[in-house]
Amino acid sequence: MDSDSLSGPISDPLPEPGTIGGPADRAVEGTIEDARARAPAAPGGAGTAGAAAGGPGGSGDPADGVTEDAAEEERDAVAAEEPDGDPSCGPEGGAVSALVNAAARGDATAWEALVERFSPLVWSVIRAHRLSEADVEDVWQITWFRLTANLQKIKDPERVGSWLASTARHEALRALRWSRRVTPVDDVDTVSPWVNHHSPEQAMLESERAAAEADRLRRLGEAFERLSERCRRLLRLLMATPPPSYSEISEALGMPVGSIGPTRARCLDCLRRAMGGEEGRHRRR
C-alpha cells in the first residue's frame, strides 16, 4: 500500500463484488415518507413507529432496542384514541414548511430559523437516550447534516420535526449499540446532566428566582431521577420548548401515538408521588 492514500485510487484490490454492501432492500433510515406514513399510528399497531426497517426477520416489529417498551405500548395503543390538539396538524399554519422550502432554495436565514425552532426537540431526543458526550455531538451533527442533504426531498415539510426526531432517534440507537467510545456511561450523568453539572440554587441565583422555587425544582429533579427509564425518556422529551407534537414524540421514541397520552399521565402521576415523599425508597433500576 502506498503512503499517498488520500490522493488517489487505492492500489490494492477491493474485496470481491458482493462483500461490500448487503441486502439493499432493507431500508435502515426513516425517510420523510416513512415518517408521514407511520405518524398516524393506526390503532392496533399497524402504524408502529419503530419499525422503519423491519426487524432482522423482516417482520416489521419494532425491535430496535426498546422491544419490551414497544410491545407494552402496543397493547396500550389498542385502547387509546387519537389525541386531539396535535400541533403538527397545523397551528403553525404552514410556517414550518415555508422555512423548509426557503432553506431548500438556499435561504440561510430560513435555515437558522429552522435550527432555532427545532434545536430543543432534537436536543431532547438525544437527551432521552443515554449517550456519551462524544456520541451526543455526533448524533447532533449527523441529524442536522442529514437535513441539509434532504431539504429538497422532503415531501411534507410541515412535518420536518417528525423527520428530525426520527433521524435523531435512529442515530442515537445506532450510537448506543455501536459506540466507538467504550467508556461506560453513567445514567445520571447523561440522562439528567443537571445533577452533576449545575445546582438549581446556582442557576436560580443567576435567574434571580426565589430559594423556595429552587428547592422545589431540585426536588423535582430528584424525583425525576427515581422514575423508570421509560418514564424518564418520555418526560425528558416532553420537556422540550415548545412541547413536541405527538407525532414528533412517536418518532422520537418509537412509541405509537395512541399510547403517549396514557403513558404521560402515568409517568406524571409517578413523578408526583415520588415528590410527595418516599425519598430514596426505591431507587430506579
Place this chain on the structure above:
Amino acid sequence: MSDDRSGLEEELRDLARLLDPVPEHLVRQAVSAYAWHTVDAEPAELTFDSFAPEQAALVRGPRGPRLLTFEAPTLTVEIEITECGDTRRLTGRISPPRRAGIEVRRPDRRLHVETDELGRFGCDGLSAGPLGLRCSTAEQTVVTDWVAI
C-alpha cells in the same frame, strides 16, 4: 389533557430550560451545517448499514468491517469502514462503475480522492466522527447521508 398534570409538566419544562438547555456551541454547529447544503446535488439515502441497530442481532462477536450502502436513483455508493486502532480506513465503490471525484466530508474538513475506472476509491487515517461523501461524475453530483464512523 388540561389537568393538573400539565402544571407539573410545565415545571419539568422549566427545569430543562434552566439546567439542561441546548448547548450554545451545538446550536452554532447546527447553523453552520448549512454550509453542506447544495442545491444541485442529488441525495443518496443510506439503505443498508451492517452496524444498524436493526442488524445487531445478526452480528455477534468481534466486529468486522462496517458495510454501508447509499442509493440515489441513478447511482449507488457502497463503502466499507475498517477500524485500525484509533483511525478508520475507508474503501468504496460506486456503481455503475465510472470515474468520479469523491469529496470525503468531515465536520471540519474535506478530502478529495478520485475513483479508478472501476469506480473504486479509498482513503486511510480517518478519525472517528461524522462522515459524508459527495460524488461528482461527468453527468451528476450525488451527496450521501451522513453517518458516524
